[in-house]
Amino acid sequence: MPRCEICSNEVSKVYKCKSCGAKFCENCGDVDKLICEDCLAFEEELTSTEGIEFEEGEGG
DSSP states (O other): OOBOTTTOOBOSOOEEOTTTOOEEOTTSEETTTTEEHHHHHHHHHHHHTTTOOOOOOOOO
16 A cells, blocks of 8 residues: 555545645645645645745845
């Protein structure tokens, strides 16, 4: 049986993450988007900062 690279469990089927290439089970990612939970978390971090304007420090 294949093994999930995220949870290390033996599962009936694994999917390959299109972002990092990890083999993950249906519990460890989005099988419709083919993205593992690690990459999903990274994408959420990136999108959570979108639209936030950062002030630049005044230079001397």
